[in-house]
Amino acid sequence: MADQAESLRELMRSRTVPISQSKTRIIAVTSGKGGVGKTNVATNLAIAYAQIGKKVVLMDADLGLANVNVVLGVIPKYNLYHLIKGQRSLEEIIIDTPYGIKIIAGASGFAKIANLSDDERDRFIDELSGLSFADVIIIDTSAGVGQNVISFVAAADDVVIVTTPEPTAITDAYGIIKIIATEIENLNMGLKLVVNRVKTVTEGKKVSERVTSIAGQFLNIKVDYLGFVYEDPAVQGAVLRQRPFIVGEPRSKAAGCIKHLVGRLEKVDYKEGRGLGSFLKRFMGGA
Template sequence: MGDQADGLRLLMKEIHKTTGDAVEKEKTRIIAVTSGKGGVGKTNIATNMGIAYAQMGKKVIVMDADLGLANVNVILNIIPQYNLYHVIKKQKKMSEIIIDTQYGIKMIVGASGFSKIANMGDTERDEFIKEMYTLSDVDIIIIDTSAGVSKNVLSFVAAADEVAVITTSEPTAITDAYGIIKVIATEVDNIDLNLKLIVNRVDSAVEAKRVADRMIDIAGQFLNLKIEYLGFIYNDQAVKQAVLKQKPFIVMDPSGKASICLKHIVARLEKTEIPVDGGFTGFIKKLFGRT
């Protein structure tokens, strides 16, 4: 894994520098959202997380790095004309494929063939780095990786400042989530890697906490790895309705269970608080405060 991960990490860290001199700019924060298997809601969480950050006043880009199954644009009901493959093939500039959305975030679409990013030669990498400079004026880049443990996924994980692993309470999802955590621990050479855990589609906070505690304990015991539990997202019918309508759930139902949970997760990432009121928001805050 070494050379490819190191190469992409260097590529992504170049985002944090200026092109004209040696002065370091304020760092752009890179968050990779990944999972051990498909179907756990990873892309939905990554997209809505980006919108939650935008609602906090952050400049956000959501980059769809899913191999051959790019679908952030589907959730947002956007049909892109170009994607990252066109940038890698030098057919387009990065600035020409960035899409503004009505939700306050910018989007970069991945596509089939995107895995070539992990195998670029030195010249191709240098050219791509120049294009990545156009992202240096944003606060947050959220990378929605493909599911599983491909070299491409591990490269983005290695490049990120923080990695959010998504699972559900289903046994197969838990097993696969632990699997990707184990691969990350053994194959990604990044001492600053910050692994987080989000448990999606649960019916109770107790259910989510049980899953999180189990994974955290096993990772600590067998991998000597510390994982932070960010929180959970309730199994909310509003999420399913939002997907069918191709509209972000945090916009369609901002006061819904899933939306409030996600806002608290982002608040934890930012080490801040969201306003507390009576009712469900206050209830969720108390639940998160005990986890």
């Protein structure tokens, strides 16, 4: 995979992206495996940011099994596939929601960013430049360690890795941290861990200590413990109703945890976003 990542970066280096003056903060939410609640965390995190007055765009960057729109109960007419193929503009595919955020639906069934033609890649990046109005862009990546994931993670200001207390999820979380450490040169994003579906504060802390200590010891990479989200029946109910729990159950334990995560992102080790232009340069393999 290292060779694939380097090939993609080399292919992208020919693209020059104008530097935006915007200070958009780019947050990639990812996980080592599916089924850990990554999309739920990303979606509710986006809404929590909007609730404190931020202009937020939530991008579903899963090009295989996109489902942000499902969680939100939104039926998109167009998605990333139409943008990449030049069939629709960013303005035409971006969707306003009742929750104060805008979303870009993922392209279900699409292959890989690495497989895009030069024209498709240029068009994709040019269109994404139109997101500079946003204060925060949250990118919900696909699960796992595919090349699409690495592309978005490498370009973000902050990377939120979601896991659960299950042993397989913990192992896979460490796996994606290892891939990040070995595939991405000159790491300068903030790596942060969220433990989802915990029963107690202690459980979340134990999982985080296990992951962060192993990452530090064997990979020499710093991963900060951002926080946890409680196991909460409000979450499953929200998924079935297709209405985010932070809106439908704002006083639930899970909603309180999401708000706490935003507080941590904003106040603890906060780094000013390097801007959308910088994100696009990094995404395309620039310095």
